[in-house]
Amino acid sequence: MNICLIQPKTVGYDNFPPLGLGYIGTVAKVAGHSVKIIDLEIEQKKYADLIVEIKQHNPKLVGITSTIRSKKEALKIAELLKDYNVVFGGPQSTSEPEEYLKRKTVEQIKTFVLKGESEKTFLKLLDYLDEKISLEQVTNLVYKKGEEVITSEAEPIIKDLDTIPIVDRSIFNLPRYNSKFFLKKATNIITSRGCPFRCSFCFHDFHGKIYRRRSAKNVIAEIEYLYNTFNYRAFIIYDDNFTVDKQRLIDICNLILEKKLKILWRCLSRVNVLDEYLMRLMKKAGCQEIAFGIESSSPETLLRINKMIKPEESAKAMSLCRKVGIVSKAYMMIGFPWETKKMIEDTIDFACQILPYDAQFSVLTPLPNTEIYDQTINMGYEIDRDFDFTRFDPCFETENFTKEEIVTLQRKAVKKFNKAKLIYTIKHPYSHFAFYVAREYAQETFYKLKKLFSSLKNQLFARA
Structure with missing residues (x-):
């Protein structure tokens, strides 16, 4: 069977293969199906060109992955494919499957949603389309029967992740992915699923609440495959909690x-699982950067x-990252519904004091079907119903801050942190921290000059 899998375009994408589609495509290819992946994040096709490409492959099923940021685009693409069976997957369609079953199609064409991880259930759906099993036998499936929304029996999570085939990277258009990490050719890998923690701003139902690891x-084996076959020398590990299992890390x-x-x-990583021994071992094995979800300096907020x-x-x-020589990045969050301006200012000051190499100050966006969403509503605050999740703007305000004030505080945080970073670099010119800062500025200058010379070259040729 011919299958097309589509990654919709979003705002602020990263230049790496969509591994979720990669896993689905790999198991389908192993089962004997013909798979084509179209990644609109990198290919930036017009809708007309996309439809032409899909028609050329003549698929019996089109799969579209969807996050909350790509929801509108995913639904738009599906509306253009009225002559094709479509199945949605991904965290957002798992969160609200009914929203994805509204498209109008021609007779005999169906729309499905597969909830959660789909390596097993996708193959069952293909078997149904090949008339090998009944629709009722496809697990984790949501579909319409008339006007009734049907949810099939749940599929148990895959406990042994080693049983899932390593993603066959040849199903991607790899030359289009040109990411670098510390100037090395880079790609992404996933080594675990699920999360043993319960942060209130996360959606926990996609990969389940049981932490599983390869x-x-x-x-x-996957790193060696990518290293030897495609010459990758750098790896971005996409796990939410790569370091939780200390023995596996070692x-x-x-x-x-x-x-x-x-x-x-x-x-x-989490901040409370690593010690100096582990960090030094990670550094020796090639770890250059660790990102941490710090969120806030307020014990009250961290508890809530x-x-x-x-x-x-x-x-x-x-402190340990600076001592060992690993780049640290802190994810900070401001604008919780109970926060005062003083609490936000304290979090900004805290980031400047503990001084990670980099810090990202995000404004809280309460996602539907998360605990923080319910907390915000229960406190009496109204979340914008038509909020554009492709942006990072505030979507509610309280008696303590307006949307405009939160944006101002976010900008202040970035400015204040960059100043603290510069002061530390000047005071410690021979530190690892200063070395990374100098290299960052050198790289930025190089790429700016390269872009300038390229522009001048194009202008000269145009005149000639």
């Missing part, structure tokens, strides 16, 4: 060293969002 040997690092893999990598960390643990983690 074995160290399985992870290294095993992965030791295998990288044992196999003499000269790679660089980046991961996400179920973060289960303390401000002093965040300060210690940033």
